[in-house]
Amino acid sequence: MGGKKIQGRKRHLLVDTQGLLMSVKVLAANLTDREGGKVLLIALVGNLPRLQLMWADSAYQGTFEDWVKEHLAGVRVEIVNHPWTGIKGTYAPEGVKVEHSKQKITTFLMFDGKAEEAMHDYVSVFDRAEIVSIHRYGANEAGAEGTVVHATFTLGGQVFMCMDSNVKHDFTFTPSISLYVACATEEEIDRLFEQLSQGGAVAMPLAAYPFSDKFAWVADKYGVSWQLNLERN
Numbered sequence: 001m002g003g004k005k006i007q008g009r010k011r012h013l014l015v016d017t018q019g020l021l022m023s024v025k026v027l028a029a030n031l032t033d034r035e036g037g038k039v040l041l042i043a044l045v046g047n048l049p050r051l052q053l054m055w056a057d058s059a060y061q062g063t064f065e066d067w068v069k070e071h072l073a074g075v076r077v078e079i080v081n082h083p084w085t086g087i088k089g090t091y092a093p094e095g096v097k098v099e100h101s102k103q104k105i106t107t108f109l110m111f112d113g114k115a116e117e118a119m120h121d122y123v124s125v126f127d128r129a130e131i132v133s134i135h136r137y138g139a140n141e142a143g144a145e146g147t148v149v150h151a152t153f154t155l156g157g158q159v160f161m162c163m164d165s166n167v168k169h170d171f172t173f174t175p176s177i178s179l180y181v182a183c184a185t186e187e188e189i190d191r192l193f194e195q196l197s198q199g200g201a202v203a204m205p206l207a208a209y210p211f212s213d214k215f216a217w218v219a220d221k222y223g224v225s226w227q228l229n230l231e232r233n
Contacts, residue, residue, distance in 0.1 A: 012040045014054075021150065022048075022133045033057075034064040041072065043138045043149075051075050107179070109162040111222060112172070115148035118222045119162060125195045126155040142166045156181075175203060178217070178225035189214055189230045196220045196228075 010031065014023040025040045037060050054068070054077050065077045111118055116134065123129040132152040137143035143166035151162050183189035193206045199221030206216040206228070214230035 010036060012036045014040055014044075016133065016152075022152070023135045023150070033060050034062055037064045038067050041068070044135060045071055047134050047136065048072075053078060055079075103159050107160050109160065109173075109224065110165050111148075111162060112168070113144065113147055113164050114222055115151060115162045115164045118220075118224075119151060119153045121220075122155055122160075123153060125192060128157045129153070129155045132159075137164075137166070173219075173223035173225065175217075175219060175225045178227050180227040180229065182231045183228055184231060186214065186230060189216070189228050192226075192228050193218065196226050 009026050009028065010033075012025045012027065012033070013021065015021055023040055023044055025036065027036050027039060031039075037056065051072070052075060054075060056064070056077055056079055060077070061079045065079070068075055068077050109115070109118070116136075119131050119134075123131055130153065132154060134151040135149045137145055137147050137149055139145050143149065143164060147164035147166070149163060153160050153162070181192060183192065189206070193216045197216075197218040197220070200223075201219045202216070203219065203225075204215065204217035206214065209215050212229050213232060216228045217225070218228070219225045
């Protein structure tokens, strides 16, 4: 994590080891990094069960480390005093390589209060899936308390992001953009069709088509569209 001063304000960032944003706070520039770091992490208390080690630059040394020890049980802060030579402006302990995501383009889904529920549903449906991070709105913040500011999850090993919009829009998800799933077995496509279509709508039923031995197009109960195709060797 680190802070960067911008036009009288300071931006405090928390990213994972793939370089994906987990949390951000823009605070007054005269607030010390140690205090800004606490504000950044307060909303994440209890939301990062897998977090064990945090790297921070020397500006966070001292009271911030003590605060983390008290409020984030099991999390250790390691202060880094030298730059990692791989990428300018990033830091890591000597000998440790930070793996930045090779996925250049990431699907970002915007929900209307259902982001966390949708993530849990998707993770329960797909293999190699997990919720990586969740940052929720707190009391008296821009969005409804408990809704998602930003979250990262994986499906089939692929990274997705999502959020709950704190503004009501006239639009929602559209079938003109869909997620295409290449299914390896009939069992997989049958299972995905049953689970993703539950409470949603079926645009093309699971069947054989001129272009595929087995294919379906569904919108799940959140409105996200999925194309399911049985891949043949």
